[in-house]
Amino acid sequence: MRKNRLMVWISICIMGMCMLMFRLAQLQLIDTESFSKHGINLIEASVKQRSQEMIVDNGRGNFLDRSGKPLSYETSSVLVLFPFLKKMDWQAEKVAQTIGVSPESLKYAVEKSKEPFAYGTPDPVILTRSQMDAINEMEIPGVFAVERKYPLERIPAAQLLGIIGENDGELKTRYGDKEFLPRTLIGLSGLEKSFDEFLVAEGKSKLVYHVDGEGAPLFGINVKYIEPANPFYPINLQTSIDKNLQLIMEDMVDRHKISNGGIVLLDIETNSILSMVSRPVITKGKPFGDKGIENMMVKQHIPGSVFKTVVAAAAIDHGLDDPARLFDCSKKINGDPDPKYDHGMLNFSDSFAVSCNRTFGEVARELQEKDPHILEKYAEMLSLTGGVGWRGDIFHLEDFNQLQDEEKGRVFLSDEARKDRNFSALSGIGQHEVRTSPLAVANMMATIARGGQKEMVRAVLSVQYQNGSKMTEFSEDRLKGQKISSITAMKLQKLLREVVINEDGTGRWFRDLPYAVAGKSGTAETGIYKDKKQLHNKWFAGYFPYENPKYALVAINLGVPEDEGGVNLLFADIVKEVYNYNHGSVAEGPESN
Structure with missing residues (x-):
């Protein structure tokens, strides 16, 4: 009787280990890109968990008016700061003097940050070309002056241009098995929809660094600048709008x-x-199902x-x-x-x-x-x-x-x-x-x-x-x-x-x-x-x-x-x-x- 109980427990343990091994294989080998009924990409989730990033350009094409003025986005020169600066002794005074702000305001902004940010957000401080050059010449880890793309607060001819959004089903319907980055935006109405094949992002431009569980740099303090391999993209659509x-x-x-x-x-x-x-x-913020989306x-x-x-x-x-x-x-x-x-x-x-x-x-x-x-x-x-x-x-x-x-x-x-x-x-x-x-x-x-x-x-x-x-x-x-x-x-x-x-x-x-x-x-x-x-x-x-x-x-x-x-x-x-x-x-x- 005692021997039988032992065999039962051994069998249960073996079954449990097999189930754990199967689960581990499912997580790491089988369903890595589409886990559970929600289709979670575990690889992407893991990378995201181990890294923080600042999107500089979402990679989607832009609209211009007939003379070349931007209609959907504007590009601003901003100061980007990374959270790991709070663990470092960095040249805040020198940076502050360059852009004409107090060192305390820079340090305070970094202390309360949890991810990379443009200083002054939601109304970032706009830098001159000379300020950008001076900051980047300092080569301070976690401090960058970059050109960042922002959506215009007021988009002219909004219904003609149309709206964009995330829709994985529609993305697959339009482009089949072509690979895109996670959360790729597609055009859902107007010119955004008509010209989506030209506008859809080839890749994002971003600043990335890897962190440990406490948010500290995992591989040192090097921040990588990643951009699409094709220098011709994103493209611009020159509209006839004045x-x-x-x-x-x-x-x-x-x-x-x-x-x-x-x-x-x-x-x-x-x-x-x-x-x-x-x-x-x-x-604003609720375009879907809104009559205002119709042109x-x-x-x-x-x-x-x-x-x-x-x-x-x-x-x-x-x-x-x-x-x-x-x-x-x-x-x-x-x-x-x-x-x-x-x-x-x-x-x-x-x-x-x-x-x-x-x-x-x-x-x-x-x-x-x-x-x-x-x-x-x-x-x-x-x-x-x-x-x-x-x-x-x-x-x-x-x-x-x-x-x-x-x-x-x-x-x-x-x-x-x-x-x-x-x-x-x-x-x-x-x-x-x-x-x-x-x-x-x-x-x-x-x-x-x-x-x-x-x-x-x-x-x-x-x-x-x-x-x-x-x-x-x-x-x-x-x-x-x-x-x-x-x-x-x-x-x-x-x-x-x-x-x-x-x-x-x-x-x-x-x-x-x-x-x-x-x-x-x-x-x-x-x-x-x-x-x-x-x-x-x-x-x-x-x-x-x-x-x-x-x-x-x-x-x-x-x-x-x-x-x-x-x-x-x-x-x-x-x-x-x-x-x-x-x-x-x-x-x-x-x-x-």
């Missing part, structure tokens, strides 16, 4: 209390985005009377713009008396200027009876549908799209709607199923201003290596498909100008601006009610100067009551700001909305 103008536009939109909407400003000559403002803003300027919205520009183009080409023909603009689209607008009998040009629904509902019916696809055809010819962002082949990427978040727009959803007279009339005034983005509307205005030539819109001009040389450029390119004739474009230009100069025109507020404006207003019913009031999308889209077009501009305020939230004052103030910006004068404060 940073100074972008910040002015953002302030302008906020002063006019646009909480859901924004503006698009295009350079007509290069057909590139000078400024794009989207509201609501991204919530409202590339999303579909009901355009309202802005769409009458498309109907006008089709009417011109099919002889329905006869100046002798009159329309009863004292009636609504269904023929009932209009209690709000009583413009009387107007010709086609005056109808466009005052935005008469009766005229364009009637003309749209006649056009659709000729061809059920005619409005869709002209919407595509004017680039309102199909997407307008730059697309093409670069390197091994086929049909690369700069604006992956862009929605394409539409006129009808079904063949029944195309052939329905009532739906045709509603579509003719930009209601029912018609949807388009502010970016597409801005491009339509640029297309008309150029005489009918439609082009892709660029947000990024080039991809650059770290040394400034160009990896690739995105050249100006035309949008595929049919386009309107130069004669039709010229007639549309006159109609858009009439909106401003006609004494009853919906753009008459823009007559006395420093640049002559041509454009079209829009007020679209959304079908959504708040406090028993139907909400509307308020638009004004146009271009300027009229005689020598340089800018296409769209201003939009989404989901506001009919008697509130107009964008005419915003549009006018932006025209003034652009003029002042170009002429080097200080703009006056914007009028209240």
